[in-house]
Amino acid sequence: MARERIVPDEPQFLERFGQAGGLASSAVAVNAPRSVAADRYRLLHFRIERLCEEHGLKCVAVASAEPGAGRTTTVLNLALTAARLGDRRVLLVEGDLRRPCLERLLGLPPGPGLADLLDGDAEIDACLRRLARPPLFAITAGRRPDEADVELDGRRLRALVAVLKHKFDEIYLDMPALLESADASLVASAADAALLVLRPRASAYEAIRGAAEALGGARILGCVLNDAEGRMAELGLGMRPALPG
Numbered sequence: 001m002a003r004e005r006i007v008p009d010e011p012q013f014l015e016r017f018g019q020a021g022g023l024a025s026s027a028v029a030v031n032a033p034r035s036v037a038a039d040r041y042r043l044l045h046f047r048i049e050r051l052c053e054e055h056g057l058k059c060v061a062v063a064s065a066e067p068g069a070g071r072t073t074t075v076l077n078l079a080l081t082a083a084r085l086g087d088r089r090v091l092l093v094e095g096d097l098r099r100p101c102l103e104r105l106l107g108l109p110p111g112p113g114l115a116d117l118l119d120g121d122a123e124i125d126a127c128l129r130r131l132a133r134p135p136l137f138a139i140t141a142g143r144r145p146d147e148a149d150v151e152l153d154g155r156r157l158r159a160l161v162a163v164l165k166h167k168f169d170e171i172y173l174d175m176p177a178l179l180e181s182a183d184a185s186l187v188a189s190a191a192d193a194a195l196l197v198l199r200p201r202a203s204a205y206e207a208i209r210g211a212a213e214a215l216g217g218a219r220i221l222g223c224v225l226n227d228a229e230g231r232m233a234e235l236g237l238g239m240r241p242a243l244p245g
């Protein structure tokens, strides 16, 4: 099937529908589709897509050992890259209920989301937020959980993902850092596979090993070396934009 070009690259278009449309500037897949960074995300998506097709996977959680490695930037751009292809149903899910940020990055107003779904307080259709361009669906965090019941219910999340897999072709889950929150292992176990984001400055060997352990039996699809060019620039060797390595 021919792939429709959903977001043309003309600057005026980006002004109207890119950042002006509410997407954060880190959403380079849409805001700077001709950049090296956007190109790297297309390559990453292509590789993930191939692996998913080969192994019959639909739901990928984007993980890292430590906070700030670039999980959200990676998952956001992966989902946007997939959505821009225009020929598949793509869903991006906020799996970090303690420090959610997808609603803000997507420029969406507050609405019901994952916390409400897991509590049984909302229907899936009421929580599916739709971006017109690119055609992406998102489930944001929803009700901010009280400190008292902030734990994520892994069994309910798995059941929810099973239902969502009937509605979507590709599902991407953002999640907390594996070494920071026990929720992360639960989110990873609800997905078909995890993608491990490494950031040269931040990801120490021991931390990566700890992350692999925290992933437990979850299938690790592969690793993304994020911000490698940034490190190169620091060493005086960088020639190209930083996102992603």
Ligand SMILES: Nc1ncnc2c1ncn2[C@@H]1O[C@H](COP(=O)(O)OP(=O)(O)OP(=O)(O)O)[C@@H](O)[C@H]1O
Residues within 6 Å of the ligand: 026, 064, 066, 067, 068, 069, 070, 071, 072, 073, 074, 096, 099, 176, 177, 226, 227, 228, 230, 242, 243, 244, 245
């Ligand atoms: N390749 C990159 N080049 C430059 N900046 C980046 C890159 N990747 C991520 N960042 C920036 O680093 C910060 C952390 O990235 P991001 O929020 O994606 O990480 P995270 O792993 O989701 O963090 P958290 O643990 O806070 O959820 C953000 O300000 C983001 O814009």
Ligand SMILES: [Mg+2]
Residues within 6 Å of the ligand: 071, 072, 073, 096, 101, 174, 175
């Ligand atoms: Mg994040």
